[in-house]
Amino acid sequence: MSRAEALERYRSLPLPSTSEEAWRFTDLSGFDPDAFVANGHVPGTVPRTWPKGLVDIESAAFATVTESGIEIERAPQGITFELLGEHELLGKLVGADEKFAAHNAAEWKHGLLIHVPKGVVLEQPVYVRIANSAEQGALFWRMLVIAERESRFSVIEEYDSASPDLVGYSNAVVELHVEQAAKVEYVSVQNLSLGTWHFGSHHARVGRDAELDWVTAGFGTKSGKVRIQNDLAGEGATSRVTGAYFADRSQHLDYDTFQEHIAPNTTSDFAFKGALRDTASVVWRGMIKVEKDAQRTNAYQENRNLLLSDQAHADSIPGLEIEANDVRCTHGATIGQVDREQLFYLMARGLPRGEAERLIVRGFFTDLLSRIELEPVREALGAALEARIPHG
Numbered sequence: 001m002s003r004a005e006a007l008e009r010y011r012s013l014p015l016p017s018t019s020e021e022a023w024r025f026t027d028l029s030g031f032d033p034d035a036f037v038a039n040g041h042v043p044g045t046v047p048r049t050w051p052k053g054l055v056d057i058e059s060a061a062f063a064t065v066t067e068s069g070i071e072i073e074r075a076p077q078g079i080t081f082e083l084l085g086e087h088e089l090l091g092k093l094v095g096a097d098e099k100f101a102a103h104n105a106a107e108w109k110h111g112l113l114i115h116v117p118k119g120v121v122l123e124q125p126v127y128v129r130i131a132n133s134a135e136q137g138a139l140f141w142r143m144l145v146i147a148e149r150e151s152r153f154s155v156i157e158e159y160d161s162a163s164p165d166l167v168g169y170s171n172a173v174v175e176l177h178v179e180q181a182a183k184v185e186y187v188s189v190q191n192l193s194l195g196t197w198h199f200g201s202h203h204a205r206v207g208r209d210a211e212l213d214w215v216t217a218g219f220g221t222k223s224g225k226v227r228i229q230n231d232l233a234g235e236g237a238t239s240r241v242t243g244a245y246f247a248d249r250s251q252h253l254d255y256d257t258f259q260e261h262i263a264p265n266t267t268s269d270f271a272f273k274g275a276l277r278d279t280a281s282v283v284w285r286g287m288i289k290v291e292k293d294a295q296r297t298n299a300y301q302e303n304r305n306l307l308l309s310d311q312a313h314a315d316s317i318p319g320l321e322i323e324a325n326d327v328r329c330t331h332g333a334t335i336g337q338v339d340r341e342q343l344f345y346l347m348a349r350g351l352p353r354g355e356a357e358r359l360i361v362r363g364f365f366t367d368l369l370s371r372i373e374l375e376p377v378r379e380a381l382g383a384a385l386e387a388r389i390p391h392g
Contacts, residue, residue, distance in 0.1 A: 006105035036138035059127035084111030093203035111142035125154035161193035208234030218245035232266035243272035247280035276312035
């Protein structure tokens with residue numbers, strides 16, 4: 001689809017409303033994506049200094065992305081880490097079938113191609129920082145990742161804002177192709193300002209005997225929706241997705257996850273946990289779909305929410321669509337308040353309420369964080385989750 005066709009598609013689609021099932025708990029009233037200045041039209045250069053990111057890790061390749069462009073600081077020999085242009089796989093997983101994906105397909109100007117050849121193993125991750133830097137700016141970001149057969153590497157992307165008060169619009173599309181017997185660790189951390197609307201479509205296709213270990217974390221934004229889809233397309237494919245989030249004030253987070261088992265003997269494991277304070281709200285909608293030829297599927301999904309205030313609210317909506325008869329598919333969802341007895345016990349021993357809540361949050365996320373293989377990422381996300389609890 002051409003950019004002109006994508007733009008026409010975007011313009012023809014109405015802004016999603018709560019009358020649609022997928023948007024029932026996410027109200028976009030008052031949001032106008034056309035009111036923001038698109039990237040590529042924002043004057044200036046990539047800023048040289050930024051607040052320190054959440055994840056501090058030695059990387060093999062590093063790039064910074066803003067509305068003004070992409071600056072690639074380093075890239076190892078033997079792989080492709082370069083500006084994204086026309087590519088035969090571009091748009092194969094995320095097209096223009098919904099409004100925000102269509103907007104991205106029409107307007108993106110800054111994208112990155114990461115292509116790791118057959119058998120190449122990177123000891124250090126490649127790192128991309130995507131930063132909204134312009135007030136009332138719109139940043140359309142696109143990344144295409146190709147892992148050839150038997151390659152192994154890690155990709156970390158972090159979404160950030162130049163200031164905590166910045167108002168903006170972030171629209172991201174990421175496509176990951178994990179070919180036969182390859183292993184990819186993909187980490188996506190969202191820490192945008194509380195004035196930024198964020199919409200993301202992340203879609204992976206996992207081939208025969210390949211493995212995808214995916215970590216997603218959400219701390220910032222005003223509102224929006226993040227779509228996460230894994231296609232287990234080759235026999236023996238494995239996908240594990242670990243999601244952690246923390247929302248406070250009046251934030252609203254929306255995660256829409258989809259596990260599609262296409263080939264036999266495939267495994268998927270989705271686990272999402274979140275904590276909410278103040279009047280924050282979150283919705284998680286998960287679907288496991290097993291095609292008729294995907295016999296011996298093993299699929300699991302869970303969502304657990306910890307409410308740290310009486311006004312916080314969470315909605316969990318798991319779903320199953322199974323066409324095969326030899327499968328194992330399970331799911332679970334819980335929403336609960338802080339255990340008052342635990343809180344009383346800790347405070348009775350002299351801990352301030354904030355410190356007591358911090359310990360409870362740490363315990364709540366412990367098993368989830370243990371799923372993260374990259375130690376610096378595991379430690380950084382644990383610290384970021386605890387830091388959201390006020391002192392006192």
